[in-house]
Amino acid sequence: MTDVGAAPGVERTARPGALETLFHSDQGGHEEVLLCQDRTTGLKAVIALHSTALGPALGGTRFHAYAGEARPEEAALRDALNLARGMSYKNALAGLPHGGGKAVIIGDPDRIKTEELLLAYGRFVDGLGGRYVTACDVGTYVGDMDVVARTCRWTTGRSPEAGGAGDSSVLTAFGVYQGMRAGAAHRWGSPELTGRTVGVAGVGKVGHLLTGLLVEAGARVLVTDVRPGAVAQVLAAHPQVTAVPTTEALITAEGLDIYAPCALGGALSDTTVPLLTADIVCGAANNQLSRPGVAKDLAERGILYAPDYVVNSGGVIQVADELHGFDFARAKAKAAKIYETALEIFGHAAAEGVPPAVAADRIAERRMAQAANAERAYA
The missing domain is CATH 3.40.50.720 (NAD(P)-binding Rossmann-like Domain)
Structure with missing residues (x-):
C-alpha cells in the first residue's frame, strides 16, 4: 500500500484487515490502494488502482454508507477493489488509453457530503499525480465533480459550465x-x-x-x-x-x-x-x-x-x-x-x-x- 504524501492536516491510515483483503481476496492484484482520512471534514475514503498498463486509471467516485455492514470500512475496501478491477476490463474493451480505478467515500452523502469534504478528497486524488482520474458514480454528481476539480486537475464528468461534458x-x-x-x-x-x-x-x-x-x-x-x-x-x-x-x-x-x-x-x-x-x-x-x-x-x-x-x-x-x-x-x-x-x-x-x-x-x-x-x- 502506497503513501504518496498527505496534504497538510490530512492523514492516510490503514485499518486492520485491509492488507489481507487486498492481497488474499479473489479481487487482488491491484497496483495501488490508498486509505484516506481527513479528520477536519470527516472524510474517509478508499482509492483503488487496479491497473495502469493501458494508461492512467479512470473510474468514478462512489459515495456510500455501507449501513448494513458490520465493518463499513472493510466493505468499502472490497467494493473499491471489485469496482476498480471492473473498470480495467471496461476501459480495455472500450479501446480507451486508460487503466481501471475506483474510489469510495464512506458515509451517507445526504448527511455528510460537504464542499469542504469534496475539496479534501480532491487533494488526495491530485496527490496521485495523474495516475488516477476520477468522475461521477453512485452518490456523486456533476456538481460534485465541479467542486472536486477545484483541488484536483484529474477530474472529469464536470458540468458544461465548468468545461466538462455533463451527464454521461x-x-x-x-x-x-x-x-x-x-x-x-x-x-x-x-x-x-x-x-x-x-x-x-x-x-x-x-x-x-x-x-x-x-x-x-x-x-x-x-x-x-x-x-x-x-x-x-x-x-x-x-x-x-x-x-x-x-x-x-x-x-x-x-x-x-x-x-x-x-x-x-x-x-x-x-x-x-x-x-x-x-x-x-x-x-x-x-x-x-x-x-x-x-x-x-x-x-x-x-x-x-x-x-x-x-x-x-x-x-x-x-x-x-x-x-x-x-x-x-x-x-x-x-x-x-x-x-x-x-x-x-x-x-x-x-x-x-x-x-x-x-x-x-x-x-x-x-x-x-x-x-x-x-x-x-x-x-
Whole structure:
C-alpha cells in the first residue's frame, strides 16, 4: 500500500484487515490502494488502482454508507477493489488509453457530503499525480465533480459550465442500444430491432433514454421500475410503451426477445435465470451476474448475454473524451464501436465454446498483458 504524501492536516491510515483483503481476496492484484482520512471534514475514503498498463486509471467516485455492514470500512475496501478491477476490463474493451480505478467515500452523502469534504478528497486524488482520474458514480454528481476539480486537475464528468461534458447517461444508453443491435445481428442475422419486444427493468436516466431509442427503432417496449414516478415519466414521453407491475412479470412475459436490466446489480441470479423468456440479455446495470457461474447457466439455456461492462461503457467513453476537450460527435462515434466490440466477443465465445462473459474477460486480459509487456520491453 502506497503513501504518496498527505496534504497538510490530512492523514492516510490503514485499518486492520485491509492488507489481507487486498492481497488474499479473489479481487487482488491491484497496483495501488490508498486509505484516506481527513479528520477536519470527516472524510474517509478508499482509492483503488487496479491497473495502469493501458494508461492512467479512470473510474468514478462512489459515495456510500455501507449501513448494513458490520465493518463499513472493510466493505468499502472490497467494493473499491471489485469496482476498480471492473473498470480495467471496461476501459480495455472500450479501446480507451486508460487503466481501471475506483474510489469510495464512506458515509451517507445526504448527511455528510460537504464542499469542504469534496475539496479534501480532491487533494488526495491530485496527490496521485495523474495516475488516477476520477468522475461521477453512485452518490456523486456533476456538481460534485465541479467542486472536486477545484483541488484536483484529474477530474472529469464536470458540468458544461465548468468545461466538462455533463451527464454521461446519453452515451451510456446509446452504447447499450448498440450492444442490443449486435446481439440481434448475432442471434437473428440482422441488427434491426423493429418488431422485437424488449423489456427494460429500471427506467431512471439511462433506462428512460434507452426506451426512447428502442421506440425510435420500432421495437415494442415493456418497462418496470420500483418507482411509479419513473414509469409515469416514460409513459408520458412514450405512450406506446407498456408498463408491467414487477420485474418478475417482465422477465416472464410471453414473446420477450430482449431483457435489459438497467437498475441494480445481481439481476441475473439462480432465481431469475430459470424464469427468463428472452433470447438476449443486454442492459445498463453494473455487475448483473450474481455469481460467475450464472454466465454458464445463461449459455446452457441458450440465452445470449452481452457482458454489462462492455455495453454500458458509453459513459466512460464520454468522460474520457472530456479529458481532451469534449466533442460529442467524436465521443458518440467511439461509443458506436460498442456494436463491433460486442460482435467480436460473441464470435470469440462461439468459436471457443465459452460464455461471452469469459470471452470478454480473455480479450481484455490479453490487451492489458500486451500493453504491460510492451512497456517492460521499452523500459
